Amino acid sequence: MIGILEAFFVFLTGLMIVFLVRHYIFTLTVLRRARKAQVKVQYGKSDYEPTVTILVPARNEENVLGRLLQRLTEVTYPKNKMQIIVIDDASTDKTGQIAKDFSNRHAFIEVLQRRQSEGGKGKTAAMNAGFGQSKGEITLCFDADYYPQRDIVENLVRPFEDPKVGAVQGRVVVLNEPQNTVTRLVALERIGGYRVDQEARDNLGLIAQFGGTVGGFRRSLLESLGGWDENILAEDTDLTFRVALAGYRIRYVGDAECYEEAVDNWQAYFTQRYRWAKGHMQCCWKHSFSVLKSKKLGVACKIDGLLLLNVYFMPLLVLISIIVGVPLILLHSSPVASALWFSVPIALYSFVGNFAPFFEVGIGAHLDGRQRIQWLLPLLVFTFLYNVLICVKAFMDLLGSKIMRRNHSPSWAKTHHLGTGNYYIADSPTKREVLP
Amino acid sequence: MKISKTLLLILYIELIVICLFGAFRFINPQSTITLLMFNFLFASLTFQLKGSFHRKMGLLSAGNIVGLFWNFVFFCFSLEGTMLFGKTFVVAYTIIYPILNLLWVVPFWSLSLSFLPKFQNSPAKSGCAT
Numbered sequence: 001m002i003g004i005l006e007a008f009f010v011f012l013t014g015l016m017i018v019f020l021v022r023h024y025i026f027t028l029t030v031l032r033r034a035r036k037a038q039v040k041v042q043y044g045k046s047d048y049e050p051t052v053t054i055l056v057p058a059r060n061e062e063n064v065l066g067r068l069l070q071r072l073t074e075v076t077y078p079k080n081k082m083q084i085i086v087i088d089d090a091s092t093d094k095t096g097q098i099a100k101d102f103s104n105r106h107a108f109i110e111v112l113q114r115r116q117s118e119g120g121k122g123k124t125a126a127m128n129a130g131f132g133q134s135k136g137e138i139t140l141c142f143d144a145d146y147y148p149q150r151d152i153v154e155n156l157v158r159p160f161e162d163p164k165v166g167a168v169q170g171r172v173v174v175l176n177e178p179q180n181t182v183t184r185l186v187a188l189e190r191i192g193g194y195r196v197d198q199e200a201r202d203n204l205g206l207i208a209q210f211g212g213t214v215g216g217f218r219r220s221l222l223e224s225l226g227g228w229d230e231n232i233l234a235e236d237t238d239l240t241f242r243v244a245l246a247g248y249r250i251r252y253v254g255d256a257e258c259y260e261e262a263v264d265n266w267q268a269y270f271t272q273r274y275r276w277a278k279g280h281m282q283c284c285w286k287h288s289f290s291v292l293k294s295k296k297l298g299v300a301c302k303i304d305g306l307l308l309l310n311v312y313f314m315p316l317l318v319l320i321s322i323i324v325g326v327p328l329i330l331l332h333s334s335p336v337a338s339a340l341w342f343s344v345p346i347a348l349y350s351f352v353g354n355f356a357p358f359f360e361v362g363i364g365a366h367l368d369g370r371q372r373i374q375w376l377l378p379l380l381v382f383t384f385l386y387n388v389l390i391c392v393k394a395f396m397d398l399l400g401s402k403i404m405r406r407n408h409s410p411s412w413a414k415t416h417h418l419g420t421g422n423y424y425i426a427d428s429p430t431k432r433e434v435l436p
Numbered sequence: 437m438k439i440s441k442t443l444l445l446i447l448y449i450e451l452i453v454i455c456l457f458g459a460f461r462f463i464n465p466q467s468t469i470t471l472l473m474f475n476f477l478f479a480s481l482t483f484q485l486k487g488s489f490h491r492k493m494g495l496l497s498a499g500n501i502v503g504l505f506w507n508f509v510f511f512c513f514s515l516e517g518t519m520l521f522g523k524t525f526v527v528a529y530t531i532i533y534p535i536l537n538l539l540w541v542v543p544f545w546s547l548s549l550s551f552l553p554k555f556q557n558s559p560a561k562s563g564c565a566t
Contacts, residue, residue: 027481028480028481028484031481031484031485032484034555035484326531329527329530329531330527338530341530341531341534344534358542358545358546359477359481359545362545362546362549363481363485363549365549366485366549366552366555367555368555369554369555371550371554372550374546374549374550375546375547375550376546377542377543377545377546378539378542378543378546381538381542
């Protein structure tokens with residue numbers, strides 16, 4: 001019995017060490033790249049200007065939609081090559097009216113109004129409806145609470161010049177970071193995830209992850225894939241793997257920055273991460289085998305892809321390894337268990353947000369020129385412990401629905417945005433100095 | 437100037453070696469493992485950032501001193517605890533020992549990065565959308 005427990009413990013800690021080594025390699029990769037190029041220019045100037053459709057799904061987003069649409073009218077990409085489709089998914093507030101006002105003033109903005117009978121079936125359903133009306137060669141997606149840089153469209157479309165590129169992902173930066181501790185910790189997670197993880201994956205030719213927003217696809221590819229899968233909660237991860245399995249590359253463009261209004265309380269954090277965790281686990285179930293047997297993915301891509309698909313199981317496995325490891329140490333089973341016990345606490349500081357270890361987040365923050373936010377690194381342990389709860393609940397619910405053969409009924413599982421991010425926009429009337 | 441820098445470097449290296457030896461000889465092998473892990477992460481990652489080599493060596497040796505002190509305090513605490521509570525305390529201490537060590541590793545790591553010069557090619561600003 002002890003032998004089985006010990007073998008299981010060795011397996012779990014081995015898996016953690018694999019994750020840690022992976023992130024260590026990511027950190028080293030980004031560091032080397034940063035050293036080589038002090039001024040980072042990922043893609044040079046280009047005349048490539050395809051037609052672009054921007055999809056903005058919105059359901060009850062009156063607090064933030066106007067801010068995004070105003071910004072999209074200010075982007076530097078030629079407006080005659082842009083089509084913006086706001087999908088008002090049966091909103092009960094002023095979302096539709098705001099979209100219509102912009103549409104009346106700007107010819108390139110269109111509104112797709114979905115009635116109560118057809119709307120409310122989730123972001124993916126809304127995206128599919130909008131995609132049906134899109135005309136651009138490239139389809140980009142922005143959530144209503146985002147605030148892009150003016151040159152974001154050209155930055156995002158440039159990688160598509162390469163016909164092997166099927167999708168792109170831009171960088172997400174937290175807009176309301178100084179609001180409170182939650183937003184600061186989310187900002188740290190985002191830094192680890194985007195500044196290091198995504199950039200390293202792109203540099204190493206691995207599968208960069210499409211994050212559902214601030215990114216886009218080649219229209220022809222998305223059509224051939226049949227658009228968004230409405231039965232998956234993490235439609236972004238699902239599309240990431242469908243694109244990769246189709247043999248296309250997903251590029252991460254760190255220069256294409258967009259600001260998001262992050263969740264600002266633990267309740268909203270739980271809801272958001274629960275959705276991500278459950279959706280990711282669904283994707284793991286759906287794609288793991290296909291990734292393993294794919295002939296279009298290299299060995300490194302397969303390993304990284306599998307680790308990426310399993311990432312939301314890690315907090316759960318850390319919990320199990322503690323439960324298994326403690327009795328082993330109590331029983332003084334073997335020196336191997338005691339030695340491997342060291343990896344468990346490191347994991348406590350490792351699987352937060354986009355599952356970046358503390359050293360990766362710290363380096364990411366430093367490379368971003370952030371001196372003060374990195375002092376909050378020790379607090380990430382609490383975020384991790386919270387993530388354990390979230391992932392356990394997501395796993396149990398998913399397991400329950402699999403056993404009971406309950407199908408997920410698509411609906412909007414969105415974060416309520418209050419528009420607090422407006423306060424941090426430099427040219428907003430409520431402009432204020434933010435921390436360096 | 438060059439000689440003093442070389443002497444300083446030798447002092448830093450000596451400090452690190454003394455800390456490692458002291459941890460192994462007078463505390464326990466686990467504390468040496470922790471210090472080695474810290475040294476490995478710090479040297480392989482932080483040394484690639486901007487900033488003078490001497491400053492990084494200074495931070496690394498400071499980290500070793502902090503680690504040695506921390507481990508020594510908890511070692512004394514564990515001896516006292518064992519005398520008071522017996523074997524139960526030893527087991528509890530073994531379980532929480534690595535966690536206690538991360539309590540100095542992570543904050544020291546995060547603080548030491550602020551002693552290095554800022555990286556200038558920063559694409560992301562502090563929540564300030566311009």
